[in-house]
């Protein structure tokens with residue numbers, strides 16, 4: 566099977582003291598569905614943002630569909646971001662723009678031809694079940710609809726890979742479940758999916774591959790997994806941090 570994503574000994578520090586990712590290596594095949602879990606600060610968002618070059622590693626390499634992206638020129642980034650849809654609720658919808666205009670911004674940022682805009686936006690909103698809200702403003706739609714719009718914003722580039730960071734963060738359990746089913750459907754259509762999540766219940770229900778980060782280390786990588794107990798194990802994080810402190814003292 567083709568390798569869609571490869572991380573090869575990736576490291577990221579913020580300043581001298583904060584190791585966000587330490588020696589992280591893994592590969593993901595085309596069409597996989599993978600959760601990245603771990604406690605707050607474990608490094609999930611840092612890892613996911615590296616896929617679209619929002620963050621670059623300090624050392625190590627990342628390949629997406631055979632192309633090494635960590636050192637690719639800036640001019641190639643729009644093309645990379647057409648391959649990778651990013652659902653990032655932290656970058657919410659702009660309140661003064663309607664749903665159509667919000668999604669249009671992504672079409673512009675990824676340098677898509679303007680003649681495709683309306684057809685593509687309408688089609689994507691239909692795929693996620695909110696075409697009827699196309700002219701509404703963000704404060705006129707529910708949280709569940711907003712999550713679908715954020716998903717549409719990620720899908721409008723027709724990506725081969727979808728990266729979703731805490732996509733269910735603001736949702737009640739029914740809407741979260743519906744959104745997960747929608748991601749599963751996209752996955753069945755061939756989209757490779759990576760989801761960063763805290764939601765133990767959902768991760769356990771889905772039974773997908775689960776990668777667990779603790780203090781920036783990839784401490785578990787399991788198929789058809791339930792929420793890995795190591796993610797909740799603060800002793801694991803403590804152990805890693807103590808080990809680092811000891812090394813620094815030597």
Ligand SMILES: Nc1ncnc2c1ncn2[C@@H]1O[C@H](COP(=O)(O)OP(=O)(O)OP(=O)(O)O)[C@@H](O)[C@H]1O
Pocket residue numbers: 579583584585603604605606607608609610611612
């Ligand atoms: N821009 C930044 N500057 C300094 N430190 C940062 C920055 N971004 C993240 N960090 C630190 O890097 C570590 C990993 O952060 P990251 O956001 O990747 O974790 P996370 O697992 O996604 O956490 P959360 O679940 O809370 O979003 C944390 O210790 C965080 O404080």
